[in-house]
Amino acid sequence: MATLARRSSSYVCRSCTRGLRRQWLRGHSYSTATSTPDIYDVVCVGGGPAGLSLLAALRAVPTLRPLRVALVEAQDLSKVRAWNPPPDRFSNRCSSLTPATKRFLERLGALEHADQGRLQPYHQMQVWDGITGAPLELDYGDWYPGEDRGNPVAYMVENSHLTSALLKRLDQLGGVHIFDGAKVQAITYSTEETEDLDLRQWPIVHLSSGNQLYARLLVGADGANSPVRTFAGINASGWDYDRHGVVATLEMEGDGWRGNDHKIAYQRFLPTGPVALLPLPGRYASLVWSTTPENASLLKSLSSKDFIAMVNAAFRLSHVDLAYMHTLESGQADEYAWRLEHTPHDPRSVPQPVVGVQEGTVASFPLRLRHADTYIAERVALVGDAAHTIHPLAGQGLNQGQSDVRSLAKHIDYAVNHGQDIGTITSLEPYFSDRYTDNHIMLGFCDKLHKLFSVSSGPLVPLRSVGLRMVNNSNLIKQAFMIKASGKKIARVKVI
Template sequence: MWFRSATLLWRRTALPAGRPFPRCYSTPTPTSPELYDVVCVGGGPAGLSLLAALRSSAATSGLKVALVEGQDLKKNVLRDSTPSTFSNRCSSLTPASVRYLKEIGAWSFIDESRVQPYQGMEVWDGLSGSKITFDWDETNSVARRPSRHDSQTIAYMIENINLTTGLQNFLKALGGITILSPAKVESISYGDSTGSSNLSTWPVVKVSGGQTLAARLLVGADGANSPVRTFAGIQSRGWRYERMGMVATIQLESEPVRKIAYQRFLSTGPIAMLPLPGKMASLVWSTTPERAEVLKALSEEDFSAMVNAGFRLSDPDLQYLHGLEAGQAKEVEWRRRHTPQSGAVPTTVIGVQENTIAAFPLQLRHADTYTAERIALVGDAAHTIHPLAGQGLNLGQGDIASLVRTIKSAVESGQDIGSTLALEQYTSERYAANNTVMGVCDKLHKLYSFQSAPIVGLRSLGLSAVDKLGFLKGFLMRNAAGGA
């Protein structure tokens, strides 16, 4: 009986597809939760993309949806559009992720002048010097096949705040979404069963301010420490890498003629430089907590010198430089003059944008499942990954595309969108795929943490072999691009 009551209740509360209604704010009484088809907790890229995709689809646009976000979304927008100033929180979007944002109509709200496509990537071993070059022109030439990629693009560098600002503007244009922001989740519990309705299986979210929302489907897009995941009783397993991810926005000596990403595997972790518009670039450096503290304490001149050293000098040189309290700039300059350079290296760094140097702990976490009755997890609430392959945000976008397909299928077939049966499609599509990507990144991190000569020799041999096999590189690039 409870299922029939819940189903009838949804049919009374779900709005017909295509009906326009204004953006609004929920004001239920403290004892009576307002009923929603979908409530999403978390207003980051994943949560905003979910609501945008649901509202832009004819099949799901009639669902009554709400967003709960602890921070003030009105303050979390792009304000400084100066072409030489960029946020230190950037992501590398694959062509597949960009294509999906275009399909749902959100990409046209992104400030594309601040997005940087790049066409190549140089990756090499800091101990042996063996390398692999990812380049669509070269790969397609070797494989003798035409390219299907826009302008030979490997990925697009975008500030996270540019993405979320665009998504917020898109949602404003769409309308019809209840947005509670800033509103912190105070509790999540199951509803009550009354004579007229049965909410005993519906999650009820109580937020600061006293509002309560009952969800036919509650989506957790609320980060690695997800309250939604905790409520659902879903375990998240993994480990810390005992590494910190250093990020910064850096200024280059000159603008590269061709935009290329660079990544060098050091004994403490990879250092990567990813292109931004003009003479700017985004730095991501995985290193030990002790070295991260040293780097954060340096002057702008010494920090810039250390970044240049990270791409050019030997492991013993870097170990010595991290032991200095100051004066790295002069030491690096002397060592660079006496160190022969072979292979491609990035343009010299000459400065760091003010207040962009930051560090965060790296970890791998994976939820045991992505769904429970009336619960779905997406993005970091479901999985966190090492940033060495730049796939974190892309996995989240893949989650959104799959979950929206799942909800759409349930609506079109008359299923309860929150039922375990209806949500099985999402778990089956995403769990194994995400687990594979996470496993590959984890194994790469561990492989390049070894310094013993036999292992260094074997991994260098493998890297050089893959570099010579154009068809294999093409396969890896197509999969990294999201199957584009």
């Protein structure tokens, strides 16, 4: 780190004129020193939740409003703005927002543009071992200290809904130059220098539209296969899990979830991977089932009747029965009905039966772990999936990205207020130090949890069961886990 800081300090002296330094110290953004329209203080590539949240923070924080900022997004954002599905239709790509993430989005003003009827809180998680049945119940009960006592554990939201709300908030704030429907063709370093501004070593984003955007700070919020990360020469280490996440939007029996005012999320750890059923508004639910590629392919090929039977079996039958049902090409509904008659289970310990699946929502995606060696380079910062990709079993992917955004916005704000160049390693290093360890711990925790519950036989299985029961009986351990999962350690950014 010290080496990077020394290199950065010399770079600042090399890249900035004295006149521009004086302008920055007077509180003006560098880009205002030139009339060239394609020079920006911040260019963010990627219009997902992380990228949009960062830009909203840069526009909402008063001291950052003078910055000239741009968004680059390959898709047409008019479709995102117009997102307005019927009340009984839900996307199959949903995320779980921790209370800390929800408060951050509220302070940004984004949730004012969301349909609160589509934001579903849940107050408890019931997790259990798919082999031994050892349980773990997580909630913000009376034992939890502070403002979250008795509040929801998390809030389910469709990714498209959140993206639409953030984009509407950006439109309301104004001041963001949006280049949508334009793909990044290349990213290069500038060699230009003018009387007013030294642009040498600034990234230039070349778009398919013909625009060339010069960036004092280039932010990669462009996903796991980030072109910005590739341009910066940042390596990402990790591995594929040889598992796919099967998602679907499901309909529950009767009027909906048991106890509509106090909904519960369910997750069962099977040897092939965890299966989770998460509450959506009314009688609907979001399925995330991590399993082998072969099982995922079978599930996607089944009729709705057989697919529903497989989901219900995943929460009620033994893992041996379920493994057998995965060998059948069809007829799972009849097989499930027969086996359920011979399988004792407590209906109160499992979700209500699934009775329907929304057409076109059954899909899958490969699961992998990736972690960038660093989140920063000279004039480059990575956030969200561009910096790290996590197993979805703890629902922390989007929350990690939002924590990245909070931290990066905080340190950009500090740099602006202290007359620093926001694009140098010196200014960006605190962001990397703030986020890397926390993300590394969470990635490692989810990875070890996946591997621990993938073991289906041997002495580790009863030991795992004993450990799970011990955790379940310790409020202190559960409290520590919930504090970590809620993201409470991340400093807040003051926004309007």
